[in-house]
Amino acid sequence: MEHLGNNIYAFTVTLGPNRWERFQICLDSDKDKVLHPGAGWAEKSVKVLGPDPCLSNLSWVIDGQSSISVPTGEGMVLELANPAVDDVGEPGDQYRVMLSVQGKWRTVDWEKLEGEKGPCVDDAAYYVSGTWNDGALEEMRSDGNGTHTVEVTLSRYGGLFTLVRNRDFGQVLFPETSFATNSDTVLGPEPSSGHCWVIEGVAGDKFEIKFSRIAASDERTISWSKIGTGEVAEEALALVARPEFYLRGSWDDMARMMWTGDFYQFILELGPSATASFDLLLSGDSAKCFYPSVENATPHERHSVLGPDFSVGGAQWSIGTNKADDAAPGGRYQIRLRVDDDDGFRPARVDWVPMSGQVELIDDLRGRGFFAVGL
Secondary structure, three states: OEEEEOOEEEEEEEOOOOOEEEEOEEEOOEEEEEEEOOOOOEOOOOOOEEEEOOOOOOOEEEEOOOEEEEEOOOOOEEEEEOOOHHHOOOOOEEEEEEEEEEOOEEEEEEEEEEEEEOOOOOOOOEEEEEHHHOOOEEEOEEOOOOEEEEEEEOOOOOEEEEEEEOOEEEEEEEEOOOOEOOOOOEEEEEOOOOOOEEEOOOOOEEEEEEEEEEOOOOEEEEEEEEEEEOOOOHHHHHHHHOOOEEEEEOOOOOEEOEEOOOOEEEEEEOOOOOOEEEEEEEOOOOOOEEEEOOOOEOOOOOOOEEEEEOOOOOOOEEEOOOHHHOOOOOOEEEEEEEEEHHHOOEEEEEEEEEOOOOHHHHHHHHHOOOEEEOO
């Protein structure tokens, strides 16, 4: 940002093809020192929080759309007029963002620059997030004219995928219908709706995915085609052969854990209660539950892992019940499950460690579905 004097800083934002731009403010380019609004899709002049390590979803947004889509929770979507009428604009329109610092008081504001225009281009990078590698982002090649391609190899029967703009899981592109087996209408970018495209094939099948987006008209198309068959990489086969473990937690019904190569992991952010409890389900099956031998088990006390069987109201592991956790609302923990490969992948140990910083890693895992916020 440009320092204008009197502790006022400014930056000019050019509206891109999304017709909205969201942002945070970093001190000295340090991603662990972020000013943010403490909420998503925040308007101007709200309270400024930080600086602290902050996930990307907590950001201000300059919304140039004339209307906003609001889900009703009944499968319907309402189109409401954008209340920030002064911000309504077209790709290329420019906005002046101002940060004012007066002691401990900070404000963020912006205004549209009438008559000012920037280039109407989309120079973003696009990525595929697919089930064949637990949603890890694979960058697409750009031809410089709005077309992006990538080659992928299925590691099992079939594959689900979405597209992600600029490695930002708040900018997901997805089909209009759930589990679309054809190109379908491309919606977004916005946080994932759960909709995805389906590639039909078997392990080893190679596909080329092609996505096109014309910046000026925001016309989008997507297609994919089989380009061959080959050997599945050894690490991909090993991943498919491993069982899947799910957390059944006090914060949600079920959440799948991700295999890291050494252990299964899941990231949990504590809610207002600063506590959370969970057990484990093999393949998400409630009849194959693993649980601790003592109530409110923690890594700080000796216990064993029991199961699998049908456990209803049995013992659970609990974060925040032992002082050693140093638990507080908003604290983030990496839950780790280690298994005994020589005993049929049987769970051997459950523990957790606090996560300080590591915002980019947590943002990535949150976008791929390996993150939850407790109650």
